[in-house]
Amino acid sequence: MGGDHGPSVAVPALDRVARDLAGRGVRFLVFGDEAQLRAEFARCPGALALSEIRHTERVIAMDEKPAQALRRGKGTSLWAAVEALRDGEAVACVSAGNTGALMAISKLILRMASDLDRPAIVASWPTARGYSAVLDVGANVTSDAAQLVEFAIMGEAFHRAVHGVEHPSIGVLNVGSEDVKGHEEVREAHRLLREMGLGLNYFGFVEGNDIGKGTVDVVVTDGFTGNIALKTAEGTARFIGGAMREAFTATWRTKLGALIAGPALRQLRARLDPSSVNGGPLLGLNGIVVKSHGGADARGFANAVKVAADLAQSRFSSEIDNNLKRLAAALPSAVPAAEPTP
Amino acid sequence: MGGDHGPSVAVPALDRVARDLAGRGVRFLVFGDEAQLRAEFARCPGALALSEIRHTERVIAMDEKPAQALRRGKGTSLWAAVEALRDGEAVACVSAGNTGALMAISKLILRMASDLDRPAIVASWPTARGYSAVLDVGANVTSDAAQLVEFAIMGEAFHRAVHGVEHPSIGVLNVGSEDVKGHEEVREAHRLLREMGLGLNYFGFVEGNDIGKGTVDVVVTDGFTGNIALKTAEGTARFIGGAMREAFTATWRTKLGALIAGPALRQLRARLDPSSVNGGPLLGLNGIVVKSHGGADARGFANAVKVAADLAQSRFSSEIDNNLKRLAAALPSAVPAAEPTP
Numbered sequence: 077m078g079g080d081h082g083p084s085v086a087v088p089a090l091d092r093v094a095r096d097l098a099g100r101g102v103r104f105l106v107f108g109d110e111a112q113l114r115a116e117f118a119r120c121p122g123a124l125a126l127s128e129i130r131h132t133e134r135v136i137a138m139d140e141k142p143a144q145a146l147r148r149g150k151g152t153s154l155w156a157a158v159e160a161l162r163d164g165e166a167v168a169c170v171s172a173g174n175t176g177a178l179m180a181i182s183k184l185i186l187r188m189a190s191d192l193d194r195p196a197i198v199a200s201w202p203t204a205r206g207y208s209a210v211l212d213v214g215a216n217v218t219s220d221a222a223q224l225v226e227f228a229i230m231g232e233a234f235h236r237a238v239h240g241v242e243h244p245s246i247g248v249l250n251v252g253s254e255d256v257k258g259h260e261e262v263r264e265a266h267r268l269l270r271e272m273g274l275g276l277n278y279f280g281f282v283e284g285n286d287i288g289k290g291t292v293d294v295v296v297t298d299g300f301t302g303n304i305a306l307k308t309a310e311g312t313a314r315f316i317g318g319a320m321r322e323a324f325t326a327t328w329r330t331k332l333g334a335l336i337a338g339p340a341l342r343q344l345r346a347r348l349d350p351s352s353v354n355g356g357p358l359l360g361l362n363g364i365v366v367k368s369h370g371g372a373d374a375r376g377f378a379n380a381v382k383v384a385a386d387l388a389q390s391r392f393s394s395e396i397d398n399n400l401k402r403l404a405a406a407l408p409s410a411v412p413a414a415e416p417t418p
Numbered sequence: 419m420g421g422d423h424g425p426s427v428a429v430p431a432l433d434r435v436a437r438d439l440a441g442r443g444v445r446f447l448v449f450g451d452e453a454q455l456r457a458e459f460a461r462c463p464g465a466l467a468l469s470e471i472r473h474t475e476r477v478i479a480m481d482e483k484p485a486q487a488l489r490r491g492k493g494t495s496l497w498a499a500v501e502a503l504r505d506g507e508a509v510a511c512v513s514a515g516n517t518g519a520l521m522a523i524s525k526l527i528l529r530m531a532s533d534l535d536r537p538a539i540v541a542s543w544p545t546a547r548g549y550s551a552v553l554d555v556g557a558n559v560t561s562d563a564a565q566l567v568e569f570a571i572m573g574e575a576f577h578r579a580v581h582g583v584e585h586p587s588i589g590v591l592n593v594g595s596e597d598v599k600g601h602e603e604v605r606e607a608h609r610l611l612r613e614m615g616l617g618l619n620y621f622g623f624v625e626g627n628d629i630g631k632g633t634v635d636v637v638v639t640d641g642f643t644g645n646i647a648l649k650t651a652e653g654t655a656r657f658i659g660g661a662m663r664e665a666f667t668a669t670w671r672t673k674l675g676a677l678i679a680g681p682a683l684r685q686l687r688a689r690l691d692p693s694s695v696n697g698g699p700l701l702g703l704n705g706i707v708v709k710s711h712g713g714a715d716a717r718g719f720a721n722a723v724k725v726a727a728d729l730a731q732s733r734f735s736s737e738i739d740n741n742l743k744r745l746a747a748a749l750p751s752a753v754p755a756a757e758p759t760p
Binding site: 139141202203204214217218249250251254256257258259283284285286287288289297299300301303304305306307308309310311312313314315316318319320323324326327329330332333334335336337338339340341343344347348 | 481483544545546556559560591592593596598599600601625626627628629630631639641642643645646647648649650651652653654655656657658660661662665666668669671672674675676677678679680681682683685686689690
């Protein structure tokens with residue numbers, strides 16, 4: 077029911093997933109207003125055959141505060157979907173709804189894995205070398221050094237599980253690469269990651285332009301900076317896409333060039349399409365919860381569902397367990413805090 | 419002498435400026451090692467005719483800390499250039515050197531204008547609607563609400579002076595548009611800008627993707643987030659540029675398309691070239707200081723010099739004076755701080 081478009085996007089998205097993941101044994105539990113859902117499913121028989129509709133009376137509004145969502149959330153579609161995950165009826169949960177509410181409700185119902193402090197949303201960021209995991213991109217507005225270290229641990233497990241890289245490299249996002257750069261939280265996280273003996277492949281500080289280069293596999297940042305970096309990159313891609321369209325439709329000559337280069341241009345457009353990377357898993361919970369962009373179209377929402385399916389069939393849960401054991405082992409020997417820098 | 423390339427980029431850049439701004443009466447005072455400079459000027463007679471070389475023995479290293487640069491900076495090329503600005507020998511100062519040192523030395527020698535607290539570096543960001551001023555993009559690593567308000571005042575004066583827009587709109591960069599979103603500093607700055615009666619055209623919160631859209635003329639943010647957003651956008655543009663090149667050189671067919679669309683593609687490349695927006699003025703000082711990207715090429719450095727020339731011939735100084743008078747007038751009636759939000 078969530079997002080800017082509700083079932084009119086979510087149901088056609090399931091139809092795409094049913095087609096694209098045929099033979100993978102994927103099935104859907106769909107929570108929301110049954111009448112609205114049935115109206116959409118009538119046009120999507122492929123999705124209907126794999127779906128079970130669970131009627132809920134209420135929804136959480138997009139502008140509801142997390143505290144309010146926790147108080148009055150029981151019985152809403154979002155709440156019921158997360159409960160189904162906890163109860164083992166589902167292996168993953170996808171929502172395009174209110175991010176703060178999704179996070180608060182998931183945290184309450186599923187609880188955090190082990191001693192992790194807060195969930196983080198991870199983005200799969202297309203780079204010159206493939207994909208990098210960037211986190212947090214919006215679950216939190218502030219993060220201290222210890223939380224940034226947890227993000228590194230979660231992101232590393234995620235990247236290995238999803239991309240099969242044995243020792244993903246990790247960088248902390250900063251305004252420069254020297255040890256003295258940045259504010260206290262990033263400098264302390266940098267020191268901890270270097271000195272804690274977590275057995276991670278820690279690269280050091282990276283800068284904003286390193287994300288697109290793919291300098292490291294996992295980019296660690298607080299949720300405020302990460303969210304703004306992600307949306308700024310989306311805005312830049314959209315701006316350039318617009319400039320390209322203008323350039324290629326300016327004269328008969330450029331139109332002809334575009335026509336001839338057509339297939340490559342279409343491929344390029346697909347490669348740069350933000351919906352192809354939609355779907356940000358919330359890491360750190362006991363269970364797989366994936367946040368779709370609220371404004372996603374059916375293709376984008378379908379991608380978020382596929383991310384959830386892939387994650388459920390990956391080794392992510394055991395990877396993160398292993399990482400957390402290493403964290404627990406490293407903690408007793410954790411290095412004392414450095415002297416504050418003048 | 420600063421930046422990754424020193425005089426081998428700076429002197430050819432002056433040659434370009436001499437050509438591009440011919441008739442504007444621009445002249446150069448060039449500080450640094452005379453032998454090195456003369457060797458470069460030998461190949462750039464156009465620049466030499468407009469330049470006076472001032473020999474300095476020493477330089478500030480790119481990795482020197484600001485405190486160290488302040489202690490031992492006297493007599494370096496950077497220090498001497500800022501002194502020339504203070505003494506009225508120059509109307510603007512351009513450097514590709516160490517940002518922290520440039521800021522600290524400028525602050526010491528020129529002092530802050532009126533009661534402003536800290537300088538901010540402003541970026542002219544290409545958007546779908548023209549250019550927006552984004553600040554701070556790296557002068558500071560943290561900024562409280564009062565400093566963000568000062569950035570709004572400085573950025574507004576800058577945008578009006580440079581782009582002639584009578585009432586530039588202002589937004590505060592955040593992770594969402596609702597009042598409750600974001601951390602305390604942005605929420606408090608938002609409240610102050612709305613309620614202080616500064617007579618500014620305050621729009622409200624904007625998100626990362628609003629920068630590329632050109633939703634507002636002036637985007638206010640702390641130097642950590644702003645620096646990362648700017649470099650992330652540069653990285654994204656470079657990534658897309660690379661993907662475009664790949665797409666157009668993939669087959670004979672796309673090569674032909676690119677050949678035919680050639681002029682438009684070249685125009686597009688020029689429009690997206692980061693060196694066309696190089697040059698970030700340090701706002702808030704008694705004097706015009708422009709920071710060039712350390713890695714800029716001659717075209718990029720030339721652009722930074724042109725930014726300085728344009729700013730020196732604009733009404734920026736009187737615009738910011740007027741804004742500061744409005745700030746001083748608003749302060750006695752400043753609204754008390756809101757109750758902390760739970």
